[in-house]
Amino acid sequence: MMSNIDTKPIVTLLILDDDQQFASSLADSLAVAINANCYCESDPERAMQAIDNQKIDLLIIDIHLGDRNALTLLNELSTYPDTLALPKIILSSSGSQLSIDDLGSYGVAAIYDKRTYDLADLVHKIQELTDSGD
Amino acid sequence: MSVEGVDFGSVALTAAARDLTAPLVLLRQLSFQLDGQLATNESPATRQTLQNLRTAVGRTFNIADQLRLALTDENNLVLEPVQLKGLCHELNSELKPLQRELKCNLDFELPRRQPVVAVGNYQALKTILNGFLSDAIRYEGQCHQQDANRRIVRLRVANRHSGDVAIELHDDGPGINLARSLEAVMEPNNVNPTVARPLMGSLNLLLADRLIRAMNGRLTIHNRRRGGITIETILPTSHQLTLLEAIR
The missing domain is CATH 1.10.287 (Helix Hairpins)
Structure with missing residues (x-):
């Protein structure tokens, strides 16, 4: 059981996913679990603006974004040292077909398959990557 | 249109x-x-x-x-080396919730310090074995309703001397009558009460047989004398790791 502990620092996350219902539900779960403050975006350009305008600690990215994909964004982010250093987690229905060896150079720290991921594992990874755990 | x-x-x-x-x-x-x-x-x-x-x-x-x-057209199935230890680990972790729900354990037996690598399609093999194991877990529970400690489904993976890999699944569930099960699949509305074990979720066994053959392997299934079934999947061994060892 995860609980909302107010003394933990607030982590600011950006969720890039074209399924806004999924993104909103995930944001709610992460707010309850780790007091995360989540921005949800469905297209890469708006995600880029959010990264520029907000102090984002970590990105959660879906690869398939309707008729687009997130690889262009990952490539763009990898060209600037600050955005390359931003921890990124891939959460995609194709997660099991993706390899950290291929995406690690984009600053991707972990890959989860939406069909099988466990929220507790994801929360643990976010805490590990943002030093927001106990 | x-x-x-x-x-x-x-x-x-x-x-x-x-x-x-x-x-x-x-x-x-x-x-x-x-x-x-x-x-x-x-x-x-x-x-x-x-x-x-x-x-x-x-x-x-x-x-x-x-x-x-x-x-999928079986001729388009991509064949690749499949590490069976990793596959078993993944299957075990995916099936943990079902094991917990039905109070049944999976027991994997793999050779120690020895890679077991078959030639097959990872995704297809995972889906097939996931289907077999899910069914076995469900039928095992029906068989040992009173005694949860006896609910164990075993999956044994071994390199064989003949140069192929054997994946054997054993459970204690009801036996299977292939002919009757096939009839039940073809006529789903005509429920045959004598079919104790429908054909592995209707699709899985038929599909598995077709795909395993497309992977140049074979599938055999038989009822065990004291109850339960054994499903044996034979696949060609991949020599990829052997070659790597030789290069080192």
Whole structure:
């Protein structure tokens, strides 16, 4: 059981996913679990603006974004040292077909398959990557 | 709308199987959301219900995967070296919730310090074995209703001297009558009460046989004398790792 502990620092996350219902539900779960403050975006350009305008600690990215994909964004982010250093987690229905060896150079720290991921594992990874755990 | 030369039935089924993904993924996530919103003193039974919901979603995913594979042209199946230790580890972790729900354990037996690498299609093999194991877990529970300690499904993986890999699954569930089970699949409305064990979720065994043959392997199934069945999958061994060892 995860609980909302107010003394933990607030982590600011950006969720890039074209399924806004999924993104909103995930944001709610992460707010309850780790007091995360989540921005949800469905297209890469708006995600880029959010990264520029907000102090984002970590990105959660879906690869398939309707008729687009997130690889262009990952490539763009990898060209600037600050955005390359931003921890990124891939959460995609194709997660099991993706390899950290291929995406690690984009600053991707972990890959989860939406069909099988466990929220507790994801929360643990976010805490590990943002030093927001106990 | 008409598109010449397109097998509408196959395209529609493939699209339907793919389109299932988004709502199922959402259902799973909503169960996590509900879990988080529950008061901390909520009964464990409620949380177990949410876990069971996720397990049901996982089973539906597997059916959708089977459907997609069934519609795949077996000649287009990509064959690759498949590390069976890693595959077993992944299957065990995916099937943990079902094991917990039905109080049945999976026991994997693999050679120590020895890689077992078959030539096959990873995704297809995973879907097939996931289907076999899920069914075995369910039937094992029916067989040992009173004694949870005896509910063990065994999967044994071994390199064979003949240069292939054997994957054997044993359970204690009811035996299978292939002919009667096939009849039940062909006429789903004509429920035959003598079929103790329908054909592995209807699709899985038929599909498995076709795909395993496309991987240059073979599938055999037999009833065990003291109850239960053994499903043996034989696949060619990959010599990829052997070659790597030689280079080192």
